[in-house]
Amino acid sequence: MDYATSFALIAPELLLTASGLILLLVAAFGGDKMARPIAILAAATLFGAGFMLVPGLHSGVMGLDTYAFGTLMRADAFALFAKAMIYLAAIGCLMIAPAYFATASNGNESGMRAEYPILVLFAVLGMSIMVSASDFMTLYLGLELNSLAAYVLASVLRNDGRSSEAGLKYFVLGALASGILLYGMSLLYGFSGSTEFGAVRAGLSGELATGALFGLVFVLAGLAFKIAAVPFHMWTPDVYEGAPTPVTAFFATAPKVAAVALTARVTLEVFGEQSDAWRQIVMFVALASIIVGALGAIGQNNLKRLLAYSSINNVGFILLGLAVANTAGASAMMVYLFIYVAMSLGSFVALLMLRGEDGALFETFDDIKGLATTQPVIAWCLAALMFSLAGIPPLLGFYGKFVIFQATVEAGLVAFGAIAIAASVIGAFYYIKFVKVMFFDDEVGLVKGKSDLSHWVLLIITTLIISPLGYLLTPSITDLANKAAEALFLVG
């Protein structure tokens, strides 16, 4: 395998790196007034990188041809599908940022900082490496690149106490998680003699040694931190609440996709022959996430915290697909992820549009009472998004649950699926509370501010995706997800 092939396989990452470095120079010389052009260029880079994925996605590449640099990276259909979602989500988060930062708040000067889009770009690069990792070293490299950029992003409003707190909390807990993950990886290395996924898989075949089991559990715990699954979810509400809303939207979408894809790759590929060892863990984590995510959200008054719990709840459903541990489950996971990204992006954009006359953002239920009379379009879009998150047909959120539960039942986990779906009804309670507050309560008329065009565009697009019209997308999404899942299971 020559270098030219390898470079061709990681072309999107190369483009992101080059563009990130050049834009960093532009930012260093141009200062914050270049923030907007940089954001546009960053979005264009992501779009370009996404465009490079199309041929591979379309043909569903898999197998030996997709390995780059020996066995360090793999650009197979699974990685490409995850990357496509990551890039799209990141473009969305870049679109909504300038209008948010344009308003000065909490002691921060107005205007987006030039570093913001660049940090997003580097975080995306990290995720891109994560999802195509085929070696624990590459995995860790990507993970840390993503995390370091994310810590800074969380505290990008540095004069705002909550934002700084969010960044610090994220950093401390993220570092702890990375440490746990690293320790698990070192144990696996010790017991299998390699860091390469295929070799570790081979090394773990047969009866699992206690030490290797510890390694597996530590790796899973570290990954559970990154995807914010119960019982490693505690940081999520605080970070989501404190971070600036566009950053929260970013955290809830792109890194989630990357971490879930990575978790799927590690569990299904590296631990593929030991599925009995981890399936119970994943089942427990999935059920616990669904239930804790649902119960935790009930008492919340802050909308961002509520959406944080909602993301925990959703991760639970995604992990159900993982617990199935077959191609149908993996495919269902990817479909659910796609729908989840659209739903969360849409709901966070809607939150960004809840502005007062002075441009200040509203974040609690009390502020949006009776929104349907004053801002009917936002209210209807938000209502559709909430019903979709609750999984009520005919909105697309139902389709996500549909494929996940179908995979669960077809794999014979009927009782497990029945418990999980019954628990999902608890979640419906707070989603419909959103609708109740906006539609049934008397109006307070606080939300008066005008919204930016970019916010409108994104809100309308995401609402259209999750509307019943989105079902027309299902054949193509399912096709792509099936190819991705096949690529994931090819090694074995």
Add this chain to the structure above:
Amino acid sequence: MDGFPILSLMMLVPLAAGIGCFFVGANAARWLALIGTLITFVLGVLLWANYEIGGPQWQFTESAELFAGFKYALGIDGIALMLIMLSVFLMPICIMASWTAIQKRVGEYMAAFLFMEVLMIGVFAAQDLFLFYIFFEAGLIPMYLIIGVWGGDNRIYASYKFFLYTLLGSVLMLIAMFWMVAEAGTSDIPTLMQYDFPVGAQTWLWLAFFASFAVKMPMWPVHTWLPDAHVQAPTAGSVILAGVLLKLGGYGFIRFSLPMFPDASAQLAWLVFALSMVAVVYTSLVALVQHDMKKLIAYSSVAHMAIVTVGLFAFNIQGLEGAMIVMLSHGLVSGALFLSVGVIYDRLHTREIDRYGGLSINMPYYALFFLLFTMASIGLPGTSGFVGEFLSLAGIYQVSTWVALICTTGIILGACYMLYLYRRVAFGDQKNADAAAMLDLDKREWAMLAPIAAVVLWMGVYPESFLAPMRADIATLDARLASAAPEGDSQLQAGPPREAAANAVPEPEHGEGEGAH
């Protein structure tokens, strides 16, 4: 009509009108909704006119591969046809009932009703299991909004209860559907209706479906959402709830539980009978002591729906036909009763029975209509209620005389609470001056009540019009159930046919041929 997608068109018209309602003013939205529902009704009449009685079981079928995992497949049999007719018949009446009563956010209200109509037609026409589920469950959204936005004082509690109760009931059914589709390899409803699931699995599947349909029906003891939802919903919301949404439960039993799981249905019929017997007696007694008119009618609905369930699980033709007619009749009659309550509620803004009295003096036409619907609810011969209840009880008598005995008390109790209601509202002294000053029906209210009255009498006098389209389908279902049908305790022996006509000049002869019911 071969190949013309009339069912899709019937869903498209209200859908388009509903979307349009978002963008126009209040008055335009009312007219748009009325015209949209009337066009749909006309299409419905065409549908019935072109339905070929005795033709293929599934008619007007359409199918398109639009989605991954399930199909867009529509088609109806006689049972679905009758329920679709009920929906499209009641819809324009609901729009008229809301004409003046709804003054805030009219466009959204009308849109919610029109979307509701789309979903109801979809539920009855869906031929794919998952498509059915989508339509079945999607109805929660408009109904939640109708109760929550335009309902009474305690609307928020009622809307939450309605939503969560029905959602919890339905999700388990979804899990069962996944299992069935994995087992049978298709989500096509007509195929699944012929598929023999393993007997052991049938019990679980039946219970999962039962969880959903029993809540929708609603059966005792999961009926408690109904009185809350009915009382708090606006008049038209109650009409749709009682008229059509409750029928989803019965439709579910007749389309899914019975043909797909005949053995489990036979095994667990005792459960249905037990719950239904309790419901008939208990909810009738509860209805007797209500002070709120809507609550009274809501409880009476639970009692009537219990007659439907016993009829369905009688496993014979009389029972099934009777259950269908009770469903249709109850859809019309309870809808009309809610409208009657709405008429006087619009004038006095209270549902307290004591605030009325002597209405037959100042509102004679109103009192006439109200009396007709009261009698139809009791099951007076000549009205639709009699036909359905008689057939249902005749059906159940063949299976269990005890169940028939207890359920028949429902008719007596029904007469008690309905006549007691009627006496307090329409007869007696005009003890309240404001109630005595109320005007009689106006043209709009005539237009609402008169068509229902006409159909109630039509169904009572000549039920054959409604039974004919369903006959073949019910016979098919009965044949499907025959292997599992329980042996009855009434031991009916068909006697030899009498030689002379019943009205022949009597020769002294002793009761031969009688007692065949």
